Amino acid sequence: MVGRIVIGLAITIVCFAVAGRRFFWLSRLIRSGAPAKRPYQGLRKAAEAEVVEVAGQKKLLQWTIPGLAHFFTMWGFTVLLLTIIEAYGALFNQNFAIPFIGHWSAVGFLEDFFSVAVLVSLLVFTGIRIKNAPARKQRQSRFYGSHTGAAWLVLMMIALVIITLLIYRAAQENTGHFPFQGDWWAFASLGVAKVLAPLGTGVNSVIENVALLANIAVITGFLVFVSYSKHLHIFLAPINVGTSRRPRALGGLDKTPDMDMENISEDTVFGVGKIEDFTWKQMLDFSTCTECGRCQSVCPAWTTDKPLSPKLLIMGLRDNMFASADRLLSKDSGEAAEAETLVPTVIDPDVLWSCTTCGSCVEQCPVDIEHVDAIVDMRRYEVLMESRFPQEANLFLRNIENQGDPWGLGGAKRLEWTEALDFDVPVVTSSIPDGVEYLYWVGCAGALDDRGKKQAQATARMLHRAGVTFAVLGPKESCTGDPARRFGNEYLFQEVAKANIETLKEVGAVKIVATCPHCFNTIKNEYPALGGEFEVIHHAELLAHLVNNGKLVPGGGYSGTVTYHDPCYLGRHNRVFDEPRDVIDAIPGAKQVEMGRCREKGFCCGAGGARMWMEENIGKRVNMDRTDEALGTGADIVSTACPFCMIMLDDAVQASGKGDEVRVMDISQLVEESLLSGSAPSSAPANASDDA
Numbered sequence: 001m002v003g004r005i006v007i008g009l010a011i012t013i014v015c016f017a018v019a020g021r022r023f024f025w026l027s028r029l030i031r032s033g034a035p036a037k038r039p040y041q042g043l044r045k046a047a048e049a050e051v052v053e054v055a056g057q058k059k060l061l062q063w064t065i066p067g068l069a070h071f072f073t074m075w076g077f078t079v080l081l082l083t084i085i086e087a088y089g090a091l092f093n094q095n096f097a098i099p100f101i102g103h104w105s106a107v108g109f110l111e112d113f114f115s116v117a118v119l120v121s122l123l124v125f126t127g128i129r130i131k132n133a134p135a136r137k138q139r140q141s142r143f144y145g146s147h148t149g150a151a152w153l154v155l156m157m158i159a160l161v162i163i164t165l166l167i168y169r170a171a172q173e174n175t176g177h178f179p180f181q182g183d184w185w186a187f188a189s190l191g192v193a194k195v196l197a198p199l200g201t202g203v204n205s206v207i208e209n210v211a212l213l214a215n216i217a218v219i220t221g222f223l224v225f226v227s228y229s230k231h232l233h234i235f236l237a238p239i240n241v242g243t244s245r246r247p248r249a250l251g252g253l254d255k256t257p258d259m260d261m262e263n264i265s266e267d268t269v270f271g272v273g274k275i276e277d278f279t280w281k282q283m284l285d286f287s288t289c290t291e292c293g294r295c296q297s298v299c300p301a302w303t304t305d306k307p308l309s310p311k312l313l314i315m316g317l318r319d320n321m322f323a324s325a326d327r328l329l330s331k332d333s334g335e336a337a338e339a340e341t342l343v344p345t346v347i348d349p350d351v352l353w354s355c356t357t358c359g360s361c362v363e364q365c366p367v368d369i370e371h372v373d374a375i376v377d378m379r380r381y382e383v384l385m386e387s388r389f390p391q392e393a394n395l396f397l398r399n400i401e402n403q404g405d406p407w408g409l410g411g412a413k414r415l416e417w418t419e420a421l422d423f424d425v426p427v428v429t430s431s432i433p434d435g436v437e438y439l440y441w442v443g444c445a446g447a448l449d450d451r452g453k454k455q456a457q458a459t460a461r462m463l464h465r466a467g468v469t470f471a472v473l474g475p476k477e478s479c480t481g482d483p484a485r486r487f488g489n490e491y492l493f494q495e496v497a498k499a500n501i502e503t504l505k506e507v508g509a510v511k512i513v514a515t516c517p518h519c520f521n522t523i524k525n526e527y528p529a530l531g532g533e534f535e536v537i538h539h540a541e542l543l544a545h546l547v548n549n550g551k552l553v554p555g556g557g558y559s560g561t562v563t564y565h566d567p568c569y570l571g572r573h574n575r576v577f578d579e580p581r582d583v584i585d586a587i588p589g590a591k592q593v594e595m596g597r598c599r600e601k602g603f604c605c606g607a608g609g610a611r612m613w614m615e616e617n618i619g620k621r622v623n624m625d626r627t628d629e630a631l632g633t634g635a636d637i638v639s640t641a642c643p644f645c646m647i648m649l650d651d652a653v654q655a656s657g658k659g660d661e662v663r664v665m666d667i668s669q670l671v672e673e674s675l676l677s678g679s680a681p682s683s684a685p686a687n688a689s690d691d692a
């Protein structure tokens, strides 16, 4: 008895001391990061996230089998905390039962049910790991690059926790110490007890003591192992989700205080050059990664054979954070000055510049890690502090700076697209004319690219037909700054953004409709931080509103199959998934087919993150990969709601040699074609936009 207590307590004290020291060190390390950039989401949203994502395991349950296995393991660990209390109670008193509930059949059943459920889940995890073994599937495995040895060890330790638990409970039953003596609700323990019963009470008494100590040793040993491994997420995931700064949609990037161009000092560091420049929240992100690889398997860069894996990027940053711990904790500015920058030492430039900022990784991550912000932060440093970036990008940056658009065509050409219209579009010179409801933000592609112009023209004609009044800025409009910001040139972004905000305020803009999801996202989600608050709507939302209210009635002249491609900055970043589909659904004769990767899981076209203006020399082209998927649906129209997606997909359709069979069209063009090619309905009433 005394020996059992001494051994049990000794194991516990040693393991708790080692794990406690590690957790204390870890908390100091994370808190050494810079202050978080955006305000806290608030307790209500945090509580919602805890209930939905942590307790409800919503993100993981989108994959039914692994999701259920994880659900039962997570809840198994929670319920089995009761058995830990029972184990420590039994260490001191073999007849111990938890006060009040200790003999309840329901408790015995729950404990045994979750013990078995965890064991079954472990078998599922084993199957998943064998099926997705990196040795077999190489880059296609989501575990490629993860610490698979540690993962197997964890599965083994969890199995040992349950096995030792069931054995000591069974032996307790046979020695008369089981709190649920003879109660068949504790079905698993009693089942094992039957197997051990023939050994007799004496042997069962020995087994009871040994298995109890083994159970305590495995649990506390697991605690130590967790504190040193990727399984830290058991403790950190609820904290990471609860302290998230950005619930759900991705939306805008941060304008951090140290990026404020009006307050630059000699010591100002733009972006993140070294690990200590990340915020504590980002350091918590890195520490929380489970290495599950879900981000990796959806990344358009990784799946087209580029070197960027969001998982490996986060793991690389975490490893560097741990390796730099002494420096981070000492806060020695001399050491920090001498430390090498993350790029290229830890993060290869090809990794950094491959990202399209599509947000798939953030969307999929079960513990809410924000890869895109980390990537853009490092790009900011590379561009603004080191001037190290793909040199072909110089041209588009210079064009935005000098001409106000990435192509360098200049403001004088921004009205040419209107020449094909058979009505006049008011051009704002000083202020938006009375009675005009919307300022139509045409965007650089809509105003200047030949294919983009067709989208802008169709949108304008459909709005006009529905009686929506709008005006354009023409030469006063310029690039919103989205590509410059995603590329890392925060200085240029803020310059153009501030100029645009001034113009928009001068002309009295209140309601803005944008056809480009990048413009839409930037004006809606990023201009407010610079003082520009406007009501912004995307044309897909406005068209859906007009169609749903009978203000715009598509014609019956279309017949064919349409597959809709979700633009990342409309869908994932801003949650506009249904509206474009509603517009297509409203066209008689248009049959919609979905691609496998659609809505939240939509696959990027390859243009975002300023990739539109960079060479794509590594691996398969992202637009080709997406177009192969679209063509695989058998659709004769690939529809979208973004001029950049349209250009990328159209290029890929032409390159596939399918240009004669498949067309790439904006949803506005699709509506227009339905009107032109057949039984066009009577014209819509005037002043039809209502309160869209």
Ligand code: SF4
Binding pocket: 295, 298, 299, 300, 301, 302, 308, 309, 310, 354, 355, 356, 357, 358, 359, 360, 361, 362, 371, 372
């Ligand atoms: S944002 Fe997209 S391209 Fe960039 S790392 Fe994430 S998934 Fe990959």
Ligand code: SF4
Binding pocket: 288, 289, 290, 291, 292, 293, 294, 295, 296, 310, 311, 314, 361, 364, 365, 366, 367, 368, 369
């Ligand atoms: S970043 Fe998130 S999705 Fe990617 S491996 Fe880590 S936990 Fe999994």
